[in-house]
Amino acid sequence: MELTKNLTLGIYFPGDTTLHCLDPRTKIAGTTGLITLLLFTNNYTAYTFFAAFALALILAAKIPLGFALRGLRPMLPFLAMMWLFQIFFQKPPGSEIIFSWWKLTATDGGLHMGTLMSIRVLLLFLLTTILTLTTSTVELTDGTEALLRPLQRLKVPAQELALTMVIALRFVPTLAEEAEKIIKAQTARGVDFGRGNFIQKIAQLFPVLLPLFINAFRRADEMITAMESRCYTGGTGRTKMKVLRMSKNDYYSWAVLLLFALMQIILIVKIAPPF
Amino acid sequence: MEYLIEFKEATYTYKSSFVDPVQALKQIDLRVKRGEFLAIIGPNGSGKSTLARHFNGLLTPTTGEVLIRGISTASSDPEQLKAIRRQVGMVFQNPDNQLISSIVEEDVAFGPENLGVPPKEIRRRVNHALAALNIFKYRRESISHLSEGQKQLVAIAGVLAMKPDCIVLDEPTALLDPFGRRQVLESLKKLNREEGIAVVFITHFMSEAVHFKRVAVMDQGEIKSDGPPDDIFTRTALLKAAGLDIPVSAQLAEELKGKGFPMAPGILHVEELVNSLCQLKSKI
Numbered sequence: 001m002e003l004t005k006n007l008t009l010g011i012y013f014p015g016d017t018t019l020h021c022l023d024p025r026t027k028i029a030g031t032t033g034l035i036t037l038l039l040f041t042n043n044y045t046a047y048t049f050f051a052a053f054a055l056a057l058i059l060a061a062k063i064p065l066g067f068a069l070r071g072l073r074p075m076l077p078f079l080a081m082m083w084l085f086q087i088f089f090q091k092p093p094g095s096e097i098i099f100s101w102w103k104l105t106a107t108d109g110g111l112h113m114g115t116l117m118s119i120r121v122l123l124l125f126l127l128t129t130i131l132t133l134t135t136s137t138v139e140l141t142d143g144t145e146a147l148l149r150p151l152q153r154l155k156v157p158a159q160e161l162a163l164t165m166v167i168a169l170r171f172v173p174t175l176a177e178e179a180e181k182i183i184k185a186q187t188a189r190g191v192d193f194g195r196g197n198f199i200q201k202i203a204q205l206f207p208v209l210l211p212l213f214i215n216a217f218r219r220a221d222e223m224i225t226a227m228e229s230r231c232y233t234g235g236t237g238r239t240k241m242k243v244l245r246m247s248k249n250d251y252y253s254w255a256v257l258l259l260f261a262l263m264q265i266i267l268i269v270k271i272a273p274p275f
Numbered sequence: 276m277e278y279l280i281e282f283k284e285a286t287y288t289y290k291s292s293f294v295d296p297v298q299a300l301k302q303i304d305l306r307v308k309r310g311e312f313l314a315i316i317g318p319n320g321s322g323k324s325t326l327a328r329h330f331n332g333l334l335t336p337t338t339g340e341v342l343i344r345g346i347s348t349a350s351s352d353p354e355q356l357k358a359i360r361r362q363v364g365m366v367f368q369n370p371d372n373q374l375i376s377s378i379v380e381e382d383v384a385f386g387p388e389n390l391g392v393p394p395k396e397i398r399r400r401v402n403h404a405l406a407a408l409n410i411f412k413y414r415r416e417s418i419s420h421l422s423e424g425q426k427q428l429v430a431i432a433g434v435l436a437m438k439p440d441c442i443v444l445d446e447p448t449a450l451l452d453p454f455g456r457r458q459v460l461e462s463l464k465k466l467n468r469e470e471g472i473a474v475v476f477i478t479h480f481m482s483e484a485v486h487f488k489r490v491a492v493m494d495q496g497e498i499k500s501d502g503p504p505d506d507i508f509t510r511t512a513l514l515k516a517a518g519l520d521i522p523v524s525a526q527l528a529e530e531l532k533g534k535g536f537p538m539a540p541g542i543l544h545v546e547e548l549v550n551s552l553c554q555l556k557s558k559i
Contacts, residue, residue, distance in 0.1 A: 138378050163375075170377040173419035219372045226373035229331055229365040230433065231357050231389040241384035241397040 013133040018249050019061040020134045024143025026250045030257050031131045037264055038124055043274065046267040047119050053260060054126050061134045071129045072122060079118045086114030092275045109275035116273075141165045146244050159235035167223070171216075178215060182208050279441055279473055280307040280343055280363065285336035287325055299325040300336070301496040307441065310471045312464075314484040314504075317493030318518045323477045326493065327445040330475065331363045332356055344440075361390060364434030366444040370426035379421070379429055380405065380414040386437040397436075404435040407470070408462050424455020428462060435466065441473040442466070448483065460486055481508070481522050485543045492517055505541035524548040 014020075019027075041047060058068045087110045095109025135143070145162035152158050186207045187193065193204055287300040299322045307313060317323045328334040329341050332348035341348045343359045350356060364386075367373050376382040380401050387397045405411040408428045418426060427447055434442055444463070448456040460483060466472050476487060484490050484504065491501040494517035500507060508514070508525045515521070521529070528542035528551065539551040 136378075138376065138381055166376050166381075170375065170418065173377075173417075174371050177419075222367065222369060222372035223375075225333060226365075226367055227375065229333065229360055229367075230375075230386040231360050231437065232385075233353060233357065233389065237391045238388050239391050239394060239397065240388060241381070241394055241401060243394050 012136045013061070013063050013067070015062055015134070017061050017134075019057065019130075021247075021249070022134075022253060023244055023246050023250045024135055024139040025146050025244060026246070026253055027131055027135055028140070028143045028147060030253065031127055033257065033261065034127055035124055037261055038120055038127070040268055041120065041264065042116060042268065043271040044116075045271055046264055047116070047123070049264065049267065050123055051119075054123060054130065057130050061130065063130075063133055068126070068129060068133065072125055075121070075125060079121060082121075083114040083118050086117060087111050090114065095275060112274045137169050138166070141169070142240075142242060142244060157235065159238065163235075171219070174219075175212065175216065179208060179212055182211050277344065278306045278342075279309050279311075280305070280330060280475075281341070282306070282329070282336075283340050283342065285329060285339035285341055287322075287329065287334060288337045289325075299496050300329070302339070303329075303498060305491065305498060305501075307473055307475060309440065309473060310467065311473045311475075312467045312488040313474065313491065314476045314478060314487035314489070315491045315493055316478055316481065316484045316519060318479060321493045321517070322496040323479075323493055324445055325496075327365070327443055327475075327477050330441075330443040331360045331365050333365075357390070361386075361437050362440045364437055364439035364442045366427070366430050366434055366442065366447050368446045368449050370423060370430050370450075373430050374418050374426060374433075377418050379410065379416050379418060382418065382429055383432045383436050386433055390437060400436045400438070401432075404432040407435060407466065408432045422452075422455060424451050424458045427451060427455065427459050431459070431462060431466075435470075435472075439472060441475065443475045443477070445477050446479070447476070448478065448480065456480075456483065479519070481514075481520050485522055492519070494518070505543055508543055509541055 038050065041050060055065075058065060087106045088104045090110035090113045091105075091107050092109035092113065095107040098106045098108055098111065100106070132140070141162050144165070145158050148156060148158035148161065183193065191204060191207055194201070196204070282303045282305040285300060285303045286298065289297045289299055303326065315323060315326065325334065329336060329348065331343075332341075332350075335341070335349040343363055346355055346359060348356075348359055350359075374382050375385045383401045383404055384397050387400055392400070401414075402411070405414050408431060410425060410428050410432065413421065413425065413429075418429065421429065430447075431442065431444075442463070448459055451459065463474050463476065464486065467474050474487075476483070478484060485508065487504060489502065490504045490507045492499045492507060492513065499517060500510065500513055508522055509529070511521050511526070511529055522543055524545050524547065525543050528538045528548055532538045536555060538555075539547070542548050542551055
């Protein structure tokens with residue numbers, strides 16, 4: 001079992017394109033905006049423009065197209081199933097039957113709904129992938145912290161939340177490595193992983209999880225001592241080495257995003273859905 | 276002369292409701308001056324780590340006191356405790372459990388960020404600390420891609436960025452390979468020489484203690500002896516009583532002397548042994 005190799009958390013694709021160098025706040029807020037827009041889109045023309053926009057982003061970030069699309073592959077079986085369900089079970093008023101088989105009838109309305117929904121989910125996934133491919137986890141946490149900071153007045157502990165996220169991300173590879181070591185050690189002592197029925201398989205997890213948990217608590221304890229030694233006394237009075245600053249490119253991006261959003265809204269309002 | 280760190284008859288007793296109290300430190304008197312290069316050696320359970328935790332107020336003595344530039348670590352003022360921890364940086368055994376961020380430079384910035392240093396100054400300090408430890412080229416690297424030795428250098432850089440007067444290291448090389456050990460030791464020598472930072476290096480490796488200008492031997496919660504290394508390591512009886520190994524070169528020299536060979540006094544390093552042996556050869 002190679003756990004460390006399959007870690008996809010924070011799949012960052014390093015680069016120095018404009019998209020990579022944008023302020024993380026722009027990217028996070030922009031992606032959120034685009035996703036919201038996506039939820040209201042309901043015609044093929046608007047989706048075509050949306051897909052073209054996503055494609056343009058991928059090209060601008062100099063990410064190989066195949067690499068960006070590879071992330072969508074695990075989604076495909078679910079999407080196919082959803083698509084079939086929509087075709088056979090969605091019957092919007094006024095839709096015509098395309099064909100019927102046994103007790104199932106497929107309608108053209110259902111076909112359109114299924115297709116539109118699949119495109120929507122694919123684009124949604126693609127947009128978040130572009131965000132995580134061009135933004136490192138550190139930038140993501142910095143951006144989230146900065147966006148949450150106005151909420152600090154409402155007693156939302158933005159700084160502490162961000163630090164917790166930083167430490168959690170820092171320990172993902174460490175704990176994965178440790179789990180791998182424990183699995184190997186337990187295998188050497190005769191635990192046969194992956195054999196037996198469901199209950200036996202669950203029972204096999206205990207000799208891995210228990211030492212992992214105990215060690216994690218020990219690590220946390222040492223971590224607290226180390227943080228204390230490095231003068232950590234909570235969020236107040238802290239400064240940051242990296243100060244997020246909006247650049248000219250960020251303002252250009254906002255202009256582009258607003259124009260695109262405006263165009264999409266017009267398309268959504270003017271063109272009727274195909275069912 | 277003002278001492279940087281002063282232990283005055285400090286004792287520490289671990290109290291627990293399950294077992295009898297254990298006295299881990301007994302009447303410790305220890306003074307560290309500015310720019311000193313000190314190793315504290317002792318076998319497992321000799322109280323080394325307990326001692327280490329007294330240097331920056333993680334533990335405070337049960338009786339007696341520990342002063343950092345005249346300020347007691349038992350002070351209840353959080354600002355004073357912060358000042359003490361800035362002046363006396365601490366590096367622990369396991370680098371994996373003391374690094375906070377997954378990116379090298381972000382981690383080094385953690386200390387100064389806590390101190391409320393302005394961003395530009397943090398950047399300057401971080402770059403300086405990374406350069407001083409020869410890891411500047413890894414600044415954007417992920418911590419998990421580094422070797423254990425390099426991780427420990429990052430931990431030292433994180434302390435250095437707080438501009439300490441003294442760095443205390445609690446068995447920092449115990450989990451490292453020989454190459455990592457050498458890297459850490461060389462870096463500490465350089466920091467001591469070039470930046471004048473006092474180093475207190477706690478270890479049970481004799482071969483490492485040899486590199487220091489002053490060595491204190493700890494056993495059963497007491498400092499048994501304290502002085503320059505060639506003085507300490509030639510007192511083989513004392514080291515053996517504490518259950519410590521004598522450096523191989525010193526032991527060989529000692530045994531040869533016992534057999535009647537005229538060996539030079541105070542041999543610690545291999546080079547010294549070789550020199551002495553070569554002189555022996557030319558005499559024959």
